Amino acid sequence: MIRLSGLLLAAILLGLAFGEVHLPPSAILRWDGAAELLIGVIRAPRVAVAVLAGAALGLAGALLQSLLRNPLASPDVLGFTSGAGLGAMLVVALGGGALSITLGAASGGVLAALAVTALSWKSGIVPLRMILVGIGASFTLQAITQFMMTRLTGAEAVEAARWLSGSLAARHWGHAMQIGLCLAVLLPLAALSLRALRLLELGDEVATGLGLHVTRARAGIAALAVALVASAVAVAGPVPFVALLAGPLAVRFGAPMLLGAAVVGAIVTVLADLAARGLIDGVQLPLGVMTGILGAPYLLWMLSREMERGRL
Amino acid sequence: MRLQAKGIDVAYDGRRVIEGLDLTIPDGKVTAIIGPNGCGKSTLLKTLARLIRPTKGQVFLDGQDIHAAHTRDVARKLGLLPQSPLAPEGITVADLIARGRAPWRSILGRWSPADTAARDAALSATGLEALADRPIAALSGGQRQRAWIAMTLAQDTPILLLDEPTTYLDLPHQVDLLRLLGRLNRDSGRTVVSVLHDLGLAARFSDHVIVMSAGKVLAEGPPSEVITTQTLATAFGLEAVVIPDPIANTPLVVPV
Numbered sequence: 001m002i003r004l005s006g007l008l009l010a011a012i013l014l015g016l017a018f019g020e021v022h023l024p025p026s027a028i029l030r031w032d033g034a035a036e037l038l039i040g041v042i043r044a045p046r047v048a049v050a051v052l053a054g055a056a057l058g059l060a061g062a063l064l065q066s067l068l069r070n071p072l073a074s075p076d077v078l079g080f081t082s083g084a085g086l087g088a089m090l091v092v093a094l095g096g097g098a099l100s101i102t103l104g105a106a107s108g109g110v111l112a113a114l115a116v117t118a119l120s121w122k123s124g125i126v127p128l129r130m131i132l133v134g135i136g137a138s139f140t141l142q143a144i145t146q147f148m149m150t151r152l153t154g155a156e157a158v159e160a161a162r163w164l165s166g167s168l169a170a171r172h173w174g175h176a177m178q179i180g181l182c183l184a185v186l187l188p189l190a191a192l193s194l195r196a197l198r199l200l201e202l203g204d205e206v207a208t209g210l211g212l213h214v215t216r217a218r219a220g221i222a223a224l225a226v227a228l229v230a231s232a233v234a235v236a237g238p239v240p241f242v243a244l245l246a247g248p249l250a251v252r253f254g255a256p257m258l259l260g261a262a263v264v265g266a267i268v269t270v271l272a273d274l275a276a277r278g279l280i281d282g283v284q285l286p287l288g289v290m291t292g293i294l295g296a297p298y299l300l301w302m303l304s305r306e307m308e309r310g311r312l
Numbered sequence: 313m314r315l316q317a318k319g320i321d322v323a324y325d326g327r328r329v330i331e332g333l334d335l336t337i338p339d340g341k342v343t344a345i346i347g348p349n350g351c352g353k354s355t356l357l358k359t360l361a362r363l364i365r366p367t368k369g370q371v372f373l374d375g376q377d378i379h380a381a382h383t384r385d386v387a388r389k390l391g392l393l394p395q396s397p398l399a400p401e402g403i404t405v406a407d408l409i410a411r412g413r414a415p416w417r418s419i420l421g422r423w424s425p426a427d428t429a430a431r432d433a434a435l436s437a438t439g440l441e442a443l444a445d446r447p448i449a450a451l452s453g454g455q456r457q458r459a460w461i462a463m464t465l466a467q468d469t470p471i472l473l474l475d476e477p478t479t480y481l482d483l484p485h486q487v488d489l490l491r492l493l494g495r496l497n498r499d500s501g502r503t504v505v506s507v508l509h510d511l512g513l514a515a516r517f518s519d520h521v522i523v524m525s526a527g528k529v530l531a532e533g534p535p536s537e538v539i540t541t542q543t544l545a546t547a548f549g550l551e552a553v554v555i556p557d558p559i560a561n562t563p564l565v566v567p568v
Contacts, residue, residue, distance in 0.1 A: 195414070201400040202400065205394035206392070208361075209392030209394070210387055211388070211415035
């Protein structure tokens with residue numbers, strides 16, 4: 001955990017110090033007007049949004065992965081992220097403001113979660129069915145989103161496309177405040193859900209024997225994960241793979257699952273955003289493209305490993 | 313009597329497994345539920361443990377419908393060990409046992425000295441003190457089963473229900489485990505109810521035997537009265553002679 005905190009700090013400093021416009025260290029130390037504009041106004045809110053949205057996604061992924069006892073069960077694989085993306089996209093298309101985009105993302109995420117749960121229901125939640133249905137739902141929702149795009153005017157479509165690819169360009173402190181407030185409510189709830197998760201991982205029968213209301217606890221934790229995804233998607237767009245990667249990476253580092261996943265999610269997002277805007281000179285890639293490049297091979301590796309183990 | 317079933321029908325996977333069953337579990341005794349495969353004995357135990365809701369009739373714990381009571385209050389009175397439970401990756405013996413304290417802790421409540429005392433008592437009752445920091449995965453089958461029993465002991469309930477606790481264990485470990493359950497009953501007056509497969513072990517290590525057949529209680533009572541040539545023939549379709557066990561004088565089943 002100490003290593004992870006150090007890494008997060010280093011990632012934040014890197015994210016502040018580097019970018020498309022090169023700022024010499026001497027200018028940063030002098031804190032002149034250029035430094036203040038570049039770091040204080042442009043980069044700091046962007047990095048803050050990356051940290052908070054990344055943490056929310058990482059936490060949501062870890063919650064769902066332990067809830068369904070499957071490393072593939074993350075909100076992006078299950079279609080929740082695409083649902084939130086479509087919901088927010090509809091609001092963008094209708095010209096809604098920040099608050100209505102958040103609400104759109106939340107309702108899209110909740111509806112996708114309910115639909116995937118209902119479609120995969122077989123006298124209870126069956127994790128594998130849910131993952132397969134979720135992958136299908138993801139594609140469907142993305143197709144609908146693409147169709148919506150074709151109905152927009154040129155300028156709107158460009159804006160929507162940038163947003164949908166998961167972009168942190170031009171974030172201001174208002175965005176950081178928005179997700180900060182969401183997390184202020186959701187993080188304590190996540191801490192409370194930890195004890196229920198510890199019982200659920202012993203299996204439904206043992207958990208019931210130990211006095212846990214299993215169905216209620218499951219629904220509560222799933223709702224919490226959807227809320228986390230929606231709050232991240234509302235400020236950063238449907239950034240793929242962060243939620244999928246964070247939990248297993250945190251475990252690799254020997255960190256506690258939930259807290260570790262939040263920190264790893266933040267690190268991955270800040271670094272991916274830094275790479276997206278700085279890796280190719282003069283080209284600002286959207287964050288989502290970067291996490292996609294990082295995450296897709298991981299998903300393929302994970303799928304093949306699960307198949308080898310005969311769990312898929 | 314604290315745990316009772318009255319007129320219960322139970323369906324499992326859409327099939328009616330138990331029909332019109334009445335049962336009273338004797339307090340402070342070691343009870344074994346036996347019967348042929350598919351007779352509904354595990355389903356009965358799960359219904360008594362509130363894991364399955366009967367389609368008709370009720371299970372009563374201390375006179376209250378077990379499904380009407382708060383599940384946490386039930387968990388303070390009734391402990392449960394399902395058949396072959398799965399331990400999460402990397403969990404240690406002490407950590408597993410600590411989770412048995414869940415029904416006694418409030419949402420924000422910290423780990424208390426009472427929790428430590430209960431965990432340590434469970435470790436020593438099961439003889440696992442030396443293995444407390446080992447991962448469950450590194451234990452032998454017998455030790456692992458004792459760790460799970462220790463978890464239900466830490467739960468500190470007057471009633472303990474176990475679904476085939478001796479499955480997958482070799483004979484010495486089966487005997488070891490049933491002796492442990494007998495000791496828990498004698499030392500603290502706990503009511504212990506287990507579903508068992510082995511008739512000889514059930515006869516030897518129980519005060520009370522319930523024989524099930526086709527979703528009904530065929531016979532119940534002390535082993536010497538219940539395990540007879542006639543019940544074996546009716547319940548299991550097994551032709552056998554029953555003679556007194558030369559060591560404990562309990563019934564010994566010799567198939568013909």
